[in-house]
Amino acid sequence: MAITINGSGTITGVSAGGLPDGCVDNDTLSSTLDLSSKTLTIPTDTTGLPAGTVVKVTNMDYTSRQTLPGAGKGVIATMGTFTKDSSTSSIYVIGGIQGHWGPCSEVGVYCSIDDSDPANDDDSFKGSYMFHAHDGDYSTYNTPYLKPIQIHNRFTGLSTGSHTVRIGWRHGTLASTRPFGVVNPTRQSDLSGIQTPATRITVFEVED
């Protein structure tokens, strides 16, 4: 095609790659980029992302007031699902479980990913236990000690796609105990002055 310089100032007829290297050089580029009238589309392909890049953040809340029996082990809640985009990323799970009322002798609370029976201690995609002992008088129901428990785990080797996050508790010898009697204490039902009736888990997908 012939090269044409149009009256409007445009040039047609130049094929892809037809301009020489350096045609638009660094000095020609603007030092600022005004995207105020543009839509920025981020590529979904995660290949080549540098290590440490946060690919995705997913937040999960559990807000129901729930009581736990002294069963030695159990599921507290299915927190939700997240979709892993990169095959080479790790999953970091950070969160807190709000609870009160004992007894709770050295029982562990954990989160798991894709564990259909997380109360059993037999799955590789399970976070480490976070232990705590009882912290006060638990002889009556009238002991509103707030007991937040931290969750902080890293999961590697997960495939891309949808995954389910659960939280639960387990005692080492399955003694009849529980981490607390009440999960997500509420202002209406409990005596604590400052309460956040929400157990929250945040899932970070981070490129390795």
Add this chain to the structure above:
Amino acid sequence: MIDKQLIATDLLNLCIIDENNTGDINDWVCCQAHEESTDAVPLTAEQISQIETEYATQLADYNAKQYQRDRQYPSIGEQLDMQYWDAVNGTTTWKDAIAQVKADNPKPQE
């Protein structure tokens, strides 16, 4: 304060979930501890009746002992100090102070 939801859990040995945080027993659902909370089912009428009966029993006992919780005795240190000076001076300060607390918060008649 008597926690009906905790009473229900201990009575039935189940997880009890107040899904909407209403406090209303008719809204509660339950599941075994090893099950998913998403698999919880509503309480049966029989379970609700059991819970209400146990709750009423514990609440009556709790209220009957309200006078004990209202009795604000002096601290142990203060009481020992009173007893020391009573022994030195031959007074009855400690006994009078304790009697006054009991008199102010009498045990209800049966």
